[in-house]
Amino acid sequence: MTHPSLSTRDLTIRFGGHVAVNKVTCDFRPGELTVIVGPNGAGKTTFFNMISGQLLPSEGTVTKDGVDLTRLSPSTRARHGVGRAFQLTNLFPRLSVLENIRLAVQAQTGDGRRFFRPAARFTDLTARAERYLEATRLEKVAHLPAATLPHGDQRKLEVALLMAMEPDIYMFDEPTAGMSLDHAPDVLDLIAELKHDPSKTILLVEHKMDVVRKLADRIIVLHNGELLADGDPDEVMSSQLVRDVYLGTAA
Amino acid sequence: MRGTLTVKGAALLIWALLLFAPFLFQDVRQIEVAARIAIFIVLVASYDLLIGYTGIVSFAHTMFFGMGAYGVAIALKQMGPGWTPVLLGSAAGVAVALVLAVGIGLLSLRVKAIFFAMITLAAASVVLVLATQFSQFTGGDDGMTYRTPDLFKPATKLLVDAEGKVLSIAGVKMNGKIAAYYFVFVISAVLFWAMLRITGSPLGTVLKAIRENEARAEGIGYRVVAYRTAVFCIAAGTAALAGATYAVWLKYTGPQTALSFSIMIDILLMVVIGGMGTMWGAVIGATLMVLAQYYLRDLMEVAAGATANIPLLPELLNPERWLLWLGVIFILLVYFFPSGIAGTIIQKGDKA
Numbered sequence A: 001m002t003h004p005s006l007s008t009r010d011l012t013i014r015f016g017g018h019v020a021v022n023k024v025t026c027d028f029r030p031g032e033l034t035v036i037v038g039p040n041g042a043g044k045t046t047f048f049n050m051i052s053g054q055l056l057p058s059e060g061t062v063t064k065d066g067v068d069l070t071r072l073s074p075s076t077r078a079r080h081g082v083g084r085a086f087q088l089t090n091l092f093p094r095l096s097v098l099e100n101i102r103l104a105v106q107a108q109t110g111d112g113r114r115f116f117r118p119a120a121r122f123t124d125l126t127a128r129a130e131r132y133l134e135a136t137r138l139e140k141v142a143h144l145p146a147a148t149l150p151h152g153d154q155r156k157l158e159v160a161l162l163m164a165m166e167p168d169i170y171m172f173d174e175p176t177a178g179m180s181l182d183h184a185p186d187v188l189d190l191i192a193e194l195k196h197d198p199s200k201t202i203l204l205v206e207h208k209m210d211v212v213r214k215l216a217d218r219i220i221v222l223h224n225g226e227l228l229a230d231g232d233p234d235e236v237m238s239s240q241l242v243r244d245v246y247l248g249t250a251a
Numbered sequence B: 001m002r003g004t005l006t007v008k009g010a011a012l013l014i015w016a017l018l019l020f021a022p023f024l025f026q027d028v029r030q031i032e033v034a035a036r037i038a039i040f041i042v043l044v045a046s047y048d049l050l051i052g053y054t055g056i057v058s059f060a061h062t063m064f065f066g067m068g069a070y071g072v073a074i075a076l077k078q079m080g081p082g083w084t085p086v087l088l089g090s091a092a093g094v095a096v097a098l099v100l101a102v103g104i105g106l107l108s109l110r111v112k113a114i115f116f117a118m119i120t121l122a123a124a125s126v127v128l129v130l131a132t133q134f135s136q137f138t139g140g141d142d143g144m145t146y147r148t149p150d151l152f153k154p155a156t157k158l159l160v161d162a163e164g165k166v167l168s169i170a171g172v173k174m175n176g177k178i179a180a181y182y183f184v185f186v187i188s189a190v191l192f193w194a195m196l197r198i199t200g201s202p203l204g205t206v207l208k209a210i211r212e213n214e215a216r217a218e219g220i221g222y223r224v225v226a227y228r229t230a231v232f233c234i235a236a237g238t239a240a241l242a243g244a245t246y247a248v249w250l251k252y253t254g255p256q257t258a259l260s261f262s263i264m265i266d267i268l269l270m271v272v273i274g275g276m277g278t279m280w281g282a283v284i285g286a287t288l289m290v291l292a293q294y295y296l297r298d299l300m301e302v303a304a305g306a307t308a309n310i311p312l313l314p315e316l317l318n319p320e321r322w323l324l325w326l327g328v329i330f331i332l333l334v335y336f337f338p339s340g341i342a343g344t345i346i347q348k349g350d351k352a
Helices: A044-052 A074-079 A097-109 A123-135 A151-164 A184-194 A209-215 A233-238 A240-247 B002-019 B028-054 B061-079 B083-108 B113-133 B176-200 B202-212 B214-219 B224-250 B261-274 B279-306 B319-336 B340-351
Strands: A006-015 A018-028 A033-037 A059-064 A082-084 A169-173 A201-205 A218-223 A226-231
Touching: A006 A044, A018 A044, A018 A059, A018 A218, A018 A226, A033 A044, A033 A209, A044 A074, A044 A082, A044 A169, A044 A201, A074 A082, A074 B214, A097 A123, A097 A151, A097 B202, A123 A151, A151 A169, A151 A184, A169 A184, A184 A201, A184 A209, A209 A233, A218 A233, A218 A240, A226 A233, A226 A240, A233 A240, B002 B028, B002 B176, B002 B279, B002 B340, B028 B061, B028 B176, B028 B202, B028 B224, B028 B261, B028 B279, B061 B083, B061 B113, B061 B224, B061 B261, B083 B113, B083 B224, B113 B261, B176 B202, B176 B224, B176 B279, B202 B214, B202 B224, B214 B224, B261 B279, B261 B319, B261 B340, B279 B319, B279 B340
Parallel strands: A033 A201, A033 A218, A082 A169, A169 A201
Antiparallel strands: A006 A018, A006 A059, A218 A226
C-alpha cells in the first residue's frame, strides 16, 4: 500500500461545549477517492475546514507528506498542495471566468507578485487557464463575469478553480449541491477524470448515493462528529450501523 | 466596450488638455487649477488602489500626501533652494510614509475593515497634531514658505530668442513657470501611468480578487495580509510623491494644503464621483471636483447677476452659497451615477 499523503490524528474541534468533530484519525492515500458521508450536522464540512485551514482544531494534527499543517494559514496549505472547493459557490463574482481561473494558475506559478507587465501578456498563464476552461467546457462564457453564470456553470467554475491550483489533495464539498440532474453528470465526469492520475488524493463530501457508489474507492462515515465507519464502499453501505444512522432507526 | 471607450476617451481628453494647459489657458489661476487637477488625479488614483481595487478603507491618505510635502518643504527650508533638498526631502517623505504604511498594514490589516479605518483615522490625527505642534520644524499652523530650485523662478529663461529675451511660443513665455508646470505634469502623468500598469498586471487581478472574496483568495494560495500591506505601501508611496511634487509647485506647505481632513474628504468625494475600481474614474472625479471648487462661485455670480430681477433666485444663487450647491450637485451625481460617473457609464455602455 502506498504511503498516506494526508493524515489526521485525533482531530477535534469544540465550539463552546459542543464537540463538532471528535478525535478523527484517518489516512488518505494517493490514487484513492474517499467519499465522506454522514447526516446533516455530522461535521463533514467542519472536518474539511480543519484540513484546508479555514478553522483551527482544538486538538489533534493534520499532516501532508510528513509536513505538519495544523497551524498554517489556508494560503500556505494551498501552496503545500491542498486544494479545496466549497459547498456554497465561492468565486470572484465580478471578475470574468477566465480571470477567476487565471488567479488560481498564477497563485501556483507565483506570478501574482508581478506588478508591471500587463496580465494579458502572460500568454503562458492564459494558455494554462484556457486548458482548464476547455476541460470544464466553459470556453463560451470565458469573458462573462462569474456572477452572471447559471448555477451549474458556477459549480463547474468552482471545480475549474480547484483543478487550476493543481493540488495533490483535491477536496470537493458537495460539488453537485443544488444542481439539476442534467448538469450534475458534467461535474462528476470531471472528478472521475481526475481519478485517472494515481498521484492525486481525492476527498469528496457527497449525499447522493448513486454518486457515492459510482466514484468511491472508500467511504468514511461521520456521525455526530465521530468516525463511525471506514472502509470498502459496499461493505460500509451494507453495514447495519450505517443504515441505522441514515434511516434514523438507531435513534 | 462602448462605455469603456467613452470613459477612456474622456480621461485621455482631460490628460491632453492638461498637456497643453499652459498654451490653452494662460491665466495664472487657470494654470493653478490645471496643476492641482494633475496632482489630485494621482492622489485619487492611488487612493482608489486601496478603496476601489482592494477594498481597503483608509482615512490616512492625506497623511501620506503630507509626509511627502513636508519632507520637501522642510528640506528646502533648511538647506535652501536646489535639487538636492528636493530629492532628499522627497526620499525622506516617501521613506517615512512607507515605514508607517508597513507598520499600520502589518499591525492592523488583519482586523476588520471598520477597525482598520479607525486606526488610520487615529494615525492621521496624531500626525496632524504633531505637524502643528513642532512649529520650529514645520511652521505650525502657518506652515512654511520656501524657495524652490532656480529653474522654477518666473525670471528663468527656458528658451531665448536671438536677442537674448525669453522666447515665446504661441504667445506663451518659456519661463520658469512653464518649467514648474511641466515638472508637475510629467511626474503626475508617469505616476498615473505606473498605476495603470499595476492595475492591469497579475498583481492587479489579485487585488481585485481580495476585494471580491478575501477568503477564497487566501484559499487558492495568496497571502492576503502580505498583498494588502504591499498595496497599502504602493498607495502611500505614490501619495507621498504627489505631495512632494505639490510642495515644489506651491512653494508653500501647511496643514491646510497638505494634511487637513478636508483634503481627505475631497479625495473621498472625487473617488465616489469618478467611480471606484477604475483608474479612469479618478481622472474624471478629480477634474470635476477641482473645477467645481474653483469655478462654481464664479458661475453662480454670473447666474445671480443674470437673475437679479427675479425674486428669491439671486439670493439662492449668491456665490456665498456655493457649498450648498456643491452638495446638491453631489447628491444628484450619486443619484444618477450610483457607481460613479466612469463606473456607471462603463456598466451601462458595455451592456448596450
